Amino acid sequence: MSKVLVVSDSHGLTNELEVLRARHLNEVDLMIHCGDSEMMPDDNVMNGYLTVKGNCDFGSYPLETTTEIAGRKFFVTHGHRYSVKSSLMNLKYKAAEVGADIVCFGHSHVLGAEVIGGTLFLNPGSIRMPRERLEKTYVILDLLDETIKMSVYDISGRELKELAFEFELPKK
Template structure:
């Protein structure tokens, strides 16, 4: 199963629509980790699982979501409620509490992915205002039986890196 993860688009619309067009054939789940600054019923967000960020005014967006993706649970949050700019401790507690295998979040605008014990944390960066790099990034995660494949894309230039993480199905 493939999952596209994007965050912090801050008002962009055609870019979100373009991501659906580019990857709609291969991706089964589209995730937006907040700060879209769009209404919940905006056409650019069709088919995205969307959470509310600190810059989102529409209260119809959920604060967080727990999505099933294949045999994995994905926790989707913006991250500001867990102080992710100061560290990952609060978010890692929430992941463990919710039984999440994968956590997708934004808020910092910094691209990053990390396995912490048996949980994969993904921040896709920002397609509007990236920090720490020039590329406007998003991620496509492929969930396999005992492996994650993570491809990082520059919105303007395409794939820039592929990472693979193998793990034991029993959490070892």
Template sequence: MNKVLILSDSHGLTEELTIIKERHHADYYIHCGDSELMKSTPPLNGFTTVKGNCDWKGDFPLEKIVEIGELRFFITHGHLFDVKMSLLHLQYRAQEVEADIVCFGHSHIAYAEKNGEQLFINPGSIRLPKRFKEPSYVLLKWTSANEVNVTFYHVNGKEITHFPYENQFNLK
């Protein structure tokens, strides 16, 4: 089984990053930007991190494409795609890079939904959540692209079950 931990918008938190990473022992760790940390900050060790609009110090890439198992991930913060207005620009870019899963942040609003052939995931914010009051992150698990599971967790480690999103997706 593949496990990927996805979080975003930690805005300077360090201890929480370490605790969350140690709690889940995932195969891959993604930070969708606005860590407000330097790339060399120890809590970011092991994370694939992209640059958010508040990452003035870190020399992170604006986007990243990674293959994890049989799935292609497109990772970005989202501010350059106007994700607070619409996901249309992000959707175009995701199609362009042939992503299966699109990981983004910026809005601080937890979100998971399949749009066309792609699964869009915003893990919310572990520091400053919006719309939902719980500071959140995501653990993504799959054994095949036919059964991808998205689980939202509170920063304290408890599963969040009341977000209005499906948690099972078929991607291929």
């Protein structure tokens, strides 16, 4: 079993990203930041995070990236180039193009997760300026053989158990 931490839209926060890393470093296998960190790629606060470039970022971050863990292919992007605030359709086409099992994105600051066409689309919300919820959130995914368990946490590390969800997602 592998675990993946997903965070996005920290917009200049540094201590919080360091706290997340220290809090979960020994329990997760991968830490993803979906952009708008507003930090330079070589800043120490970004160490350990697989990061993409958001619309508020500068520096040499990639616009998008893919990685594989536990037999699952992740596609990571900020989302602004796919108009995620209005629809996931463009992102769905890109996910199909790259063969992604899980798509992680941010930009809208709205926590959400859904399976579309056998692919999990996940936005962990924002740890700085959440929209549609008061809690400043990030997500940890447990990658199991046929399912993915999603746990949602607020910035203090408190699990929001009412938001936990289990997705049936057999490996492709």
